[in-house]
Amino acid sequence: MKKWKCLICGYIHTGDEPPEKCPVCGAPKSQFIDVTEPETPAPKPAPPATPETQQADDSSAVSAPTAAAKTVKPEPVSPFKNSRYRWLFEMMTKYHGHPISVHIPNGLLPVTILFLFLSALFTIKGMATAATYNLGVVALSMPLVLFLGWVDWQNRFNGAITDIFIAKIACGIIVTVTAWFLFIWLLVNPAVVTTPHPSRVAFFLINLIMLGAASIAGWYGGKLVFRD
Secondary structure, three states, X not given: OOEEEEOOOOOEEEOOOOOOEOOOOOOEHXXXXXXXXXXXXXXXXXXXXXXXXXXXXXXXXXXXXXXXXXXXXXXXXXXXXXXXXXXXXXXXHHOOHHHHHHHHHHHHHHHHHHHHHHHHHHOOHHHHHXXXXXXXXXXXXXXXXXXXXXXXXXXXXXXXXXXXXXXXXXXXXXXXXXXXXXXXXXXXXXXXXXXXXXXXXXXXXXXXXXXXXXXXXXXXXXXXXXXX
């Protein structure tokens, strides 16, 4: 069986042909290269050397064609190669800046929405206040999360445009916009959580959309990290 490597995410596929689409990053079939290691047959005993055979062997070794060697497509090159801040972008990727920063919204959003629902059910204003502060941290952190995600996308995946990366970018934008919108809404009208009103339904619906977008982005991120 042959082995095929995805040039975008490094996934290795085993089979006679590469998959139509990479199961990890969604790259098309054209982004796979054959990395199968050639089998080395057992050496046959060589006949006794004579001056004539020795001269023929030397001649064939010199004129042996090099085209038979497997041509491997080069790995993607970082777009920051010629940037004066190249070292900074490489450090962001090397030390996993995006996975670290994304833990801020992923950790705070479930707690924020839990506090909002508990505040609405039991009319606890303190929980609504705590949720507002948490949501503010999420909103402030999202521009950094998006920037580091963009750097990671360029360095690790050469800015490949696939369904998975489009979904992650869209979800990141949705989380950023909704977090800022809900944070400002709570600052202007904190009573929206505890006061029965038709707008409260829309408020909590937007919260669920924000949480869903963050979950989808995290799920696709897990696929890229664990190659599964």
